[in-house]
Amino acid sequence: MPQEKPDLRNLREPVRFKRALTLLLMTLVLPGSAQIVAGSKKAGRWAWRVVAGLIAIVVFLVILGLIWRSGTINILARPGTLRLVQILLIVLALGWAALFVDAYRISQPLTLERNHRLITSILDGALIFVVVGALVYASVIVNTQRDFVASVFGNTKSSKADKGRYNVLLMGGDSGADRVGTRPDSMTVASVDANTGRTVLIGLPRNLAKVPFPAGTPLAKQFPNGFQWKNCGIECLLNGVYTYAANHKDLFPGNPNPGETATSQAIEAITGLKINYYVLIDLTGFRDLINAVGGITLDIGKRVPIGGETSPIKGYIEPGKNVHLDGYHALWFARSRAESSDYDRMARQKCVMSAMLNQLSPQTVLTKFQGIASASKEVVKTSIPAGELGTFMDLALDAKKLPVSSFSAVPPLIRTADPDFAVIRAKVAEAIAKSESLDNDGPGGDGKTSTTTPRSTSGTSSSKPSTTHTTKKPSKKPTSSTSTPPANGVDDVASICKA
Structure with a gap:
């Protein structure tokens, strides 16, 4: 027998008013509860089943995340999963609205x-x-997340960790209006321990000459004695590999990204590491990405010119501790070459990478996600597949808790015009071995083991800036900005980023 609709006319008007408000608030707190108490039990039970199902899914994902964090992120980050969640949210909105109306x-x-x-x-x-x-x-x-994942991350096959490490080539390319094509002016390999997230940044100068290629690759056949030929000038340097491959696509049939592929292969031969993936960052859009995350804070040891070389110096980023840089100043801090060398520039870029790693918190990502995603779509191109997004997010969270070490193949250790690649490979292996030894030290060492809680690093950056950047007109005798690399080429990124 269907339940009769209750007649409220016998109740006093103030009671009916309170009852009406209560039913609406009940629908807000627990959808379907108003229908249960007021007689529409069938609709209320359906609403409760939906709520119970959603709670069960959330609890399951939380438990799964505690047990298998990277896998959970991988599942949730897939475009298909995100589309399903988007549809579910819209249906849930319509259903909840219907319950309020009822x-x-x-x-x-x-x-x-x-x-x-x-x-x-x-x-x-x-x-x-x-x-x-x-x-x-x-x-x-x-939907923004789904569009971001689909636009930025590739559909390539997953690449397994090599000797327990993921090696990701980070390239900073400048494809501005004054340049023909993209030429990566910044090349750094982030070698990440697949278990702990401990990271070594390996910096390679853009002017490295005579670079080799792995046997059997297209450019190894073209340049058996390394990337060189008569009167080639700057076209023969490491950052010219990208352009050469992009201009000779016939050597890479069926490959949509010959520049990235050839550069990755060259760096494999230089470092002795297997490059799992690449990330290409367009420096012309880097400013928007920094602004989207709210800027970065870092220590600046020496003043850095804004402009210079082909344009007049417009001012300086002054030294100091906890200097907060917006996108414009962070870009100049990372790319400025005036009054300094390429090797200073490489060191500054490591400081920017370290600052972004340490300061990009989950809270920042959540509160500024749309801006970050929109900027990243214009800035970042990567071969990391969407299915591996969770793996690298998981490693990034672990990496935030540990110091980042570094090796740069720079003079006087390396002569860029005639480099000893055996020395580079030996130093890369040494830097990685030194980093891995920290994890093997156990509780008494500087690292962490699988049974201990990761220790936080006392970095040089602060999440709360105490000073802001200042720019000044250039003085007649600006201070020189040069740095001396460590004797063995291996250092801690924190040590080179101190003011």
């Missing part, structure tokens, strides 16, 4: 006096607006 109907607003009926109507509309608006906004965020 709760308003059940309260029999026509039995209320005019003022109380107006208050009830306004509250119902406001609750629908807030709840539906929040869920629709969440669906927009999810």
